Amino acid sequence: MKKFSGFTSDETFTRIPDAFFRDLLPVITDLEELKATLYALWRIGNMEGRVHVLKEADFLEVASAAGLKKTVARGTLIRVARGSEAHYFLNSPRGRASAEAFAKGQLDVPVEILSAPVERPNVYKLYEENIGPLTPLIADMLKDAEKDYPNTWLEEAFEIAVSRNVRNWKYIEAILKRWKDKGKDERKDQQDAGKDFKRYTEGEFADFFKRK
Numbered sequence: 001m002k003k004f005s006g007f008t009s010d011e012t013f014t015r016i017p018d019a020f021f022r023d024l025l026p027v028i029t030d031l032e033e034l035k036a037t038l039y040a041l042w043r044i045g046n047m048e049g050r051v052h053v054l055k056e057a058d059f060l061e062v063a064s065a066a067g068l069k070k071t072v073a074r075g076t077l078i079r080v081a082r083g084s085e086a087h088y089f090l091n092s093p094r095g096r097a098s099a100e101a102f103a104k105g106q107l108d109v110p111v112e113i114l115s116a117p118v119e120r121p122n123v124y125k126l127y128e129e130n131i132g133p134l135t136p137l138i139a140d141m142l143k144d145a146e147k148d149y150p151n152t153w154l155e156e157a158f159e160i161a162v163s164r165n166v167r168n169w170k171y172i173e174a175i176l177k178r179w180k181d182k183g184k185d186e187r188k189d190q191q192d193a194g195k196d197f198k199r200y201t202e203g204e205f206a207d208f209f210k211r212k
Contacts, residue, residue: 012122014042032067044090054088126158131167
């Protein structure tokens with residue numbers, strides 16, 4: 001048996017849907033099916049872009065063809081064959097819509113999303129690297145933020161705080177809330193560093209610049 005060396009402080013975390021523990025875990029008895037299911041959740045959960053899909057070859061090193069077939073039979077994954085290749089979508093609202101469009105030839109799969117998953121730092125690592133040590137209270141707030149905001153938003157908000165030398169979670173949270181309430185895409189001056197700095201230092205976040 002190969003001994004596991006243990007998790008590290010740099011680990012990122014993959015979200016697992018509640019339905020996996022509630023509906024799937026109690027009924028999956030085949031190890032290969034379990035491996036294929038978990039691998040799909042990990043890979044698809046770390047994909048970017050609007051199309052989240054895997055090819056049969058992606059499962060070869062972690063699960064057998066029989067295990068993958070069982071995920072389709074159970075309804076966890078949706079298999080769509082196009083040409084000589086089979087593609088697998090998660091049976092979620094997004095996955096079902098993509099699978100249907102792909103089957104009809106209305107959707108193409110970008111080659112880049114079929115590569116290895118992008119590993120992004122989780123919000124705890126972002127905080128420790130850019131702000132400071134975690135406390136139980138901060139950890140709870142970060143956990144909630146990770147549920148409420150996309151990883152890309154969290155990363156960008158931390159970058160803004162660091163670039164402005166405002167290493168304060170309340171400031172970062174204020175940015176995130178503003179994007180959520182008013183629309184992140186409405187930041188018309190995103191490319192104008194001068195306007196951006198003025199808005200953060202003299203506008204609604206100005207108080208945070210006075211805090212240490």
